[in-house]
Amino acid sequence: MTPTAQATAGQIAAVRWDGEAPVIIDQRVLPAELLELRLDSSDKVVGAIRSLAVRGAPAIGITGGYGLIVGLEEADRGGLTLATLDAVTERIGHARPTATNLWGAVSRVRDAVASALAENRDWRAPALAAAQDIEREDREACASIGDHGRRLLAGRRRILTHCNTGRLATGGDGTALAVAYALHAAGDLDEVIATESRPLLQGGRLTAWELGRAGVPHRLIVDSAAGAAMASGLVEAVVVGCDRVAANGDTANKIGTYTLAVLARHHGVPFYVCGPLTTFDPHTARGSDIEIEERDPSEVRGFGGRDVAPASSNAWNPAFDVTPAELIEAFITDVGVLRPPYGPAIATALARPG
């Protein structure tokens, strides 16, 4: 694990396939170090997803898709059975519960493998093709989200975002950050206000790092300063990503997103949720049906392995919260902007031929 060519090439890829295994940027050690991890076992794939070495719903999906291939190679001792396929799919596809992309991507590769097995073909080529399609489609989706968002936000030059939804979170320019990149490229951006996003500081560590690397003007704030920033007129729009969107538009995203949505409503600032259609889950009716991952309380008591609060203090550490659809001005997706009422808008978008 040494700094790679990425460090000098100026380009970053949260996940790439090196021919045999997915290689990720270890996001736990950014920005202090730019290290890659090669996930050449299913344990490493699951471990990297659980530990947030790779994070961001789309990037997790891409990693899961490639990771399934690694897991199947490991399990294929002279022949793969459907039962083994499903066991490996279950394990990798449920490494984290909240984002729908992970299960979606892993199932898609699984289905390609199952078809091959049913036809007595080797599973490897179709599996890799499916995983590569997932990565390519996500890159294209990011570009499309950026484009739709740039046009929708025209004139709103100061945008606040949460967590990291950029090049480190996806296979392309990102979801919410793709909008920032597109605005910046068009000369239509003054500044991104980035919340640091405790407990794991994806905003401070990752968003600030990738925006700085790309030369995009930005200012970091502690999460609780979002209200003061809006009251001070620093924010003309809020753009966030999403980990799972229910059929009615209720949206699970990084803890703190809901707080921003309430603040935006109070200040009359539009609140936009950005994500590819792969993040929309028609099988989840509403927000209260979304399983919210609770992570270890030690993440709240400290950071980076260092405790600051007493070890004896209880802490509550939901990784996500749910923003009700009525606080969302619009969804910016790869197939365009979705407006309320979201039930029919989402159903129509998902029903389009892909």
Add this chain to the structure above:
Amino acid sequence: MTPTAQATAGQIAAVRWDGEAPVIIDQRVLPAELLELRLDSSDKVVGAIRSLAVRGAPAIGITGGYGLIVGLEEADRGGLTLATLDAVTERIGHARPTATNLWGAVSRVRDAVASALAENRDWRAPALAAAQDIEREDREACASIGDHGRRLLAGRRRILTHCNTGRLATGGDGTALAVAYALHAAGDLDEVIATESRPLLQGGRLTAWELGRAGVPHRLIVDSAAGAAMASGLVEAVVVGCDRVAANGDTANKIGTYTLAVLARHHGVPFYVCGPLTTFDPHTARGSDIEIEERDPSEVRGFGGRDVAPASSNAWNPAFDVTPAELIEAFITDVGVLRPPYGPAIATALARPG
């Protein structure tokens, strides 16, 4: 600077006078270490206040009152002039700009000294008497706030608080935390939800520590989780302290307070501001007149003394924000509960004979 008797005695005093100098608990290193600092020079007094080794508007006031004595002793080379008195008063009284208590306490000791000088008496005894009065009155004010708050909150057993407003922030049980201590003592408290209060983590480091030490049930959350906590029904009231209350009730307090006030309003949760009358400033008409201290951006870029965000990223670090009076359900003060309209309520309270 070694752990003192406080560590075992079970009692803590944010500030105490040892006969010659104020001795404070160094709040920068809690909870890892319980150290005392003896502020035996005006540089140390100003440094301790600026660096937040001592913090909390009332505790800063008490430190400033005693600290002025140290500064005057230093300046009194065979006789103190009014000009020197005023220079030292200015320096210590404006070590930090936002809390009104500091200037109030330092001026009060200054006035006692000025009277002594005018009457050709030694300034030391009246100065110490004034400083000790400030400490005693604050302890009594805390007890009174706790008592008024306990009665006002009756039945609200789950309270959310921000920053640290307890024994470490005052000369007594605190302001907002005095209410928690009083509810707990009466058997009327289920849990305190404590926000960690980035960037300096007074909630995670100090509130969690002192509540744990006192056996008060509590749960720590990241600041951004306050919305999710309210939406989940975990919060029946929000109680916060204040650094300066304007004549119209607009309130400056730790950054993030305003965000909590907006969230509380959205969820129909009452939002109470707790503080002694010494925190009310009739000379400041409204919130927009309050000077808000902006602190070093490195506090936002780092965590617990460790850099986490890129050093090249801009950051915005206001230490306080302003909550408009209309979001405040009531003030819980040492002279009782103040209700809207706050202009007359505050004026009446301040006009009472002390």
